[in-house]
Amino acid sequence: MSAAANAEGARRTRLTPEREGELYTAVRDLLREVGYDALTMDAVAARSRSSKATLYRQWQSKPRLVAAALRHQRPPLNRFDTGSLRGDLHELARRMGEAKKDVAVMQAVAPAAHKNKDLAEALHEALIQPELEVLQSMLDRAVARGEAEAGAPAHEFFPHMVTGALMARPLIERCEADATYLKRYLDAVVLPVLVRN
Amino acid sequence: MSAAANAEGARRTRLTPEREGELYTAVRDLLREVGYDALTMDAVAARSRSSKATLYRQWQSKPRLVAAALRHQRPPLNRFDTGSLRGDLHELARRMGEAKKDVAVMQAVAPAAHKNKDLAEALHEALIQPELEVLQSMLDRAVARGEAEAGAPAHEFFPHMVTGALMARPLIERCEADATYLKRYLDAVVLPVLVRN
Structure with missing residues (x-):
């Protein structure tokens, strides 16, 4: 595992794997419903009952959150x-x-x-x-x-x-x-x- | 050329190639703008200044019109x-x-x-x-x-x-x-x- 991946892991310790999975499911559901352009961090926060602050702290940006949500359902x-x-x-x-x-x-x-x-x-x-x-x-x-x-x-x-x-x-x-x-x-x-x- | 393709050619004789090309361009523009599901034959007729009757006479259905429009820009x-x-x-x-x-x-x-x-x-x-x-x-x-x-x-x-x-x-x-x-x-x-x- 690279140093970057370790750092990423450390930042995520506050979410349980179950919670992380729920969040990714919300992102994928929203992507299917509205597409990427119309997906907002607000909508992800509302759907997953989390806060935008949490989303940005964990994933930094919408592209990274979406990429993580896609990777989660198709593990490498x-x-x-x-x-x-x-x-x-x-x-x-x-x-x-x-x-x-x-x-x-x-x-x-x-x-x-x-x-x-x-x-x-x-x-x-x-x-x-x-x-x-x-x-x-x-x-x-x-x-x-x-x-x-x-x-x-x-x-x-x-x-x-x-x-x-x-x-x-x-x-x-x-x-x-x-x-x-x-x-x-x-x-x-x-x-x-x-x-x- | 197959019999089906010949029949198709005969049905299309009323449109000049230029007119057909304009129609296909209108279809592709609309696809990029609104996607397939929201594309209507009314919108194609309006955009290309033709009638729905013409569209159905020439292409029979929306799937066939769209397929022809995609084929036109990428000839086999x-x-x-x-x-x-x-x-x-x-x-x-x-x-x-x-x-x-x-x-x-x-x-x-x-x-x-x-x-x-x-x-x-x-x-x-x-x-x-x-x-x-x-x-x-x-x-x-x-x-x-x-x-x-x-x-x-x-x-x-x-x-x-x-x-x-x-x-x-x-x-x-x-x-x-x-x-x-x-x-x-x-x-x-x-x-x-x-x-x-």
């Missing part, structure tokens, strides 16, 4: 190590396929993230960066074990392949990217281009 | 044939990288498409299906030339790889999927898994 992949790249990819498929996908709340935030740089940064830090780190450590271990070749051209696109697999299926096949589909995709596309030939 | 990839899979992929990267990406209007429609089956179907038919056909014909030619092996496991994911590459970069790198990035991705990931080893 914890690191895991099955001992092989194939095993790690299958475990990744299982975890990502089973993760709850709240499309409505992400769609409520997306237009604002496109216009608002602070929000885009907070979302990237809360949702994307932790998953990039998990994928990078998976690839590093595969290289250390000699399964994958260091610096192979496809490696920089590992996160793009995984993220793309999740996003493309609803558009193309009009159904969710479940664990079975992800495992087939990772076996057919991702494993072959990552491993040493 | 025309088929092309450079004579090799590598050449076709590079041409694909160039065309997709240079295509105008109106993120705001797509984001205005996405939440409604998630809830509204008629809209989802109209969008799939207008925007996704034509591109799937272009990709399939590209792959069929590669198989016919012996560059790719018929039935290889990665083939069914060709559209997912291409769509995913477009969608993943803004999330991960926070910049658009331009032609240079797409060419690198297609060379590093897509070409190797499609071709015969």
Whole structure:
């Protein structure tokens, strides 16, 4: 855990995890109802029976509060190590396929993230960066074990392949990217281009 | 061109292409301003100085009108044939990288498409299906030339790889999927898994 994350943890000690969860639920409900632009800290305070002072003390800004609320319902992949790249990819498929996908709340935030740089940064830090780190450590271990070749051209696109697999299926096949589909995709596309030939 | 597309063309002969373009622009402007749910055929008629009767005669329904308006600004990839899979992929990267990406209007429609089956179907038919056909014909030619092996496991994911590459970069790198990035991705990931080893 970074020094910044520790400091953040210390600032939050006054809220119980239950209370924090209730607050995040209120934020996500409001996002679905009114969208990001119309969501106010006043409305969050009223809905969650807290004070604006508490909200600002804990999260500093609306973008950071919203990013934390989205992260809370989709906790970052914890690191895991099955001992092989194939095993790690299958475990990744299982975890990502089973993760709850709240499309409505992400769609409520997306237009604002496109216009608002602070929000885009907070979302990237809360949702994307932790998953990039998990994928990078998976690839590093595969290289250390000699399964994958260091610096192979496809490696920089590992996160793009995984993220793309999740996003493309609803558009193309009009159904969710479940664990079975992800495992087939990772076996057919991702494993072959990552491993040493 | 299919029989359905011919019939559609015949129904539209009363509008000049310029007039049709103005109508589509009005639809897209309204989508950005009020979103899909609040967009009414009355508002489109007023904004485009046409009548609701004209709109319904030409497009039958709001989902079909909206799908046509989105398709108009992003015409489907025309088929092309450079004579090799590598050449076709590079041409694909160039065309997709240079295509105008109106993120705001797509984001205005996405939440409604998630809830509204008629809209989802109209969008799939207008925007996704034509591109799937272009990709399939590209792959069929590669198989016919012996560059790719018929039935290889990665083939069914060709559209997912291409769509995913477009969608993943803004999330991960926070910049658009331009032609240079797409060419690198297609060379590093897509070409190797499609071709015969």
